[in-house]
Amino acid sequence: MRLLLITLLALLVATVVGLGATWMTATRGTDLGTLTIGAWTARPKTGTSDVDPYSRATITRNGELPIGTGDGVAFTATTDDRKKPLDGRCDVVVSGVTPAARFWTLTLYDQKGHLVANTLQRYGFTSQEIVRGADGGFEIRVASRSRAGNWLPTGGIERYALMFRLYDTPVGVATRTQRDAPMPQIATAGCP
Amino acid sequence: MIRLLFTIIAGVLLGGVVHLVSVLALPRIATQDAYSRLTPLTKLNAVTQLPPADPSNIVMPFVDPAFAVAVCRYDLSGGPIKLTVPVSQAYTSVSFYTRNEVAYYAINDRSAGKKVIELDLMTEAQHNDLPEDEEITAADRLIIDSPTATGLIVLKALAPEPGLMPQAQASLAASSCAEQADQPAKQAEAPRGKR
Numbered sequence: 019m020r021l022l023l024i025t026l027l028a029l030l031v032a033t034v035v036g037l038g039a040t041w042m043t044a045t046r047g048t049d050l051g052t053l054t055i056g057a058w059t060a061r062p063k064t065g066t067s068d069v070d071p072y073s074r075a076t077i078t079r080n081g082e083l084p085i086g087t088g089d090g091v092a093f094t095a096t097t098d099d100r101k102k103p104l105d106g107r108c109d110v111v112v113s114g115v116t117p118a119a120r121f122w123t124l125t126l127y128d129q130k131g132h133l134v135a136n137t138l139q140r141y142g143f144t145s146q147e148i149v150r151g152a153d154g155g156f157e158i159r160v161a162s163r164s165r166a167g168n169w170l171p172t173g174g175i176e177r178y179a180l181m182f183r184l185y186d187t188p189v190g191v192a193t194r195t196q197r198d199a200p201m202p203q204i205a206t207a208g209c210p
Numbered sequence: 211m212i213r214l215l216f217t218i219i220a221g222v223l224l225g226g227v228v229h230l231v232s233v234l235a236l237p238r239i240a241t242q243d244a245y246s247r248l249t250p251l252t253k254l255n256a257v258t259q260l261p262p263a264d265p266s267n268i269v270m271p272f273v274d275p276a277f278a279v280a281v282c283r284y285d286l287s288g289g290p291i292k293l294t295v296p297v298s299q300a301y302t303s304v305s306f307y308t309r310n311e312v313a314y315y316a317i318n319d320r321s322a323g324k325k326v327i328e329l330d331l332m333t334e335a336q337h338n339d340l341p342e343d344e345e346i347t348a349a350d351r352l353i354i355d356s357p358t359a360t361g362l363i364v365l366k367a368l369a370p371e372p373g374l375m376p377q378a379q380a381s382l383a384a385s386s387c388a389e390q391a392d393q394p395a396k397q398a399e400a401p402r403g404k405r
Contacts, residue, residue: 024217031221036228044236067314067357075233077311078240081247082272083364086305086316092272120320121301121368123276131271133263139372141263141275146300146370183274185301185368186318 044079048072053193055201057101058093058182062191065091080131090119090185096177098204104180106134106172108209110160112180117199119187121145124158126170127179134178136171142181143168159207180204237310244270244311245283245362252283255291257365257387259379276370278378282363282387286356290332292390293363297325298381301368304329308358315354322352329354330390331363363387 050070051063064073065087077084085092097103104110116122125142128134133141143158149168150156159165162174172178182201189199237243247269252258261267263275273279284291295304297319304327305316319327330353337355365385367378 024213027214028217028221028224031218032224032228035222035225037232039225039229040232040236043233065313065316067312069312071233074310074312075236078237078243080271081240081242081244082270083244083305083307083311083362084313086303086313088316088321089303089305089318089366121370123274125274125276127272132268133265133273133275135265141265144276144368144370147372181272181274185303186320 040075043072044075047076055093055196055199057095057097057099057204058201059095060091060093062087062091062189062193065089066191082131085183087190090183090187091189093182093184093201095180095182095204098206100206102206104160104178104204105206105209106175106178107162109165109207111157111205111207112160112202113157113205114155114202115200116145116182116202117184117187117189119145119184119189121185123183123185124170125181125183126160126172127181128175129177129179131179134171134173134175136173138171140169140171143170244307245309245360248281248283248362252281254283254285255288255387255389257282257382257385259382262375274366277366277368278375278382280365280382280385282365284331284356284361284363284387286331286333286336286359288389290330290336290390291363291387293327293329293331293385293387295327295365295385296381297322297327298367298378300370300374300378302327302381303366305364305366306331306354306356307362307364308356309360310358311362312357314357317352328352331356333359 050072051061053060053062061073063069064084122145123142126134148156158168158170160170160172162172193199257280259280260269263273295302303316303318305313307313330351334355337353365382367382369375369378
């Protein structure tokens with residue numbers, strides 16, 4: 019009787035620990051093969067055949083299709099440069115320079131990876147439609163209320179993620195630092 | 211007390227094994243993966259355009275709304291697949307995924323270097339069966355080996371501005387993905403007929 023109870027306890031602990039760890043890594047992701055530049059994180063290896071098992075688990079669980087390496091690379095940001103989580107009720111400014119690429123797009127998603135509904139039907143910007151300053155620099159204002167210039171609506175949701183995708187770019191598995199890939203800055207300009 | 215401690219240590223160790231096995235098994239047992247989501251929406255061995263990305267119509271998470279997207283869900287068991295994608299004005303790419311969403315190959319219009327991206331997709335066994343003199347033409351025919359017999363080909367055309375979306379969709383509408391029929395050097399397999 020005692021032996022049976024102890025075996026059951028061991029199996030219970032094993033199930034909780036094992037599946038709990040799997041659930042954690044599949045939902046939150048791991049640091050395996052990540053490339054972090056400022057607030058941006060990319061996993062260039064998810065677009066190749068040597069994708070790590072944790073990323074594979076996350077990809078199939080979410081039902082997404084990773085961007086292939088010959089196509090481009092995707093960077094995600096959920097915080098600003100000061101590690102403050104991106105808040106849809108605040109004004110967030112994305113500005114600066116971008117790495118070499120034929121095209122880039124910036125898109126706003128909710129935490130599930132869905133687009134956020136808004137009256138303008140604007141879900142992101144491409145490098146071609148952005149309004150630039152005289153020096154070629156740009157500034158995108160991510161806010162819930164209408165802003166002059168490049169306004170990306172948040173719909174007022176509390177937490178969101180920005181995805182910056184580079185297409186036809188040398189940035190990828192070999193990229194290590196900010197010098198190889200100068201990413202735009204993200205700053206929270208003010209909260210109501 | 212010692213016994214209880216041992217039990218918990220054994221449980222944690224066993225938990226590590228459970229964790230590793232479940233992470234490795236997840237791609238196989240996931241029912242909501244991209245392939246399963248796209249199966250009811252797409253035709254086999256044919257190009258199907260997906261509706262534009264929209265908050266009310268979510269097929270997959272993290273889809274880039276700046277792109278027109280079409281999918282060819284393939285099954286190579288009936289023979290190799292021939293894919294032709296005319297290049298759009300801005301940017302066109304073709305990505306290949308296995309049944310379990312491993313992106314094993316991707317190419318864009320510039321690396322293809324032509325007005326039309328033309329590819330032959332086959333399994334490794336089918337590639338090995340190709341007659342030798344096929345290699346002469348291999349220079350202008352790009353052959354891709356698929357690690358699995360089934361999978362997804364995703365065709366994407368960029369609309370740099372929302373107003374250019376119809377153009378991007380039109381260029382994808384002219385693409386085709388079908389079982390090969392016209393192979394002069396493969397007389398033995400010719401009677402299989404079209405499509």
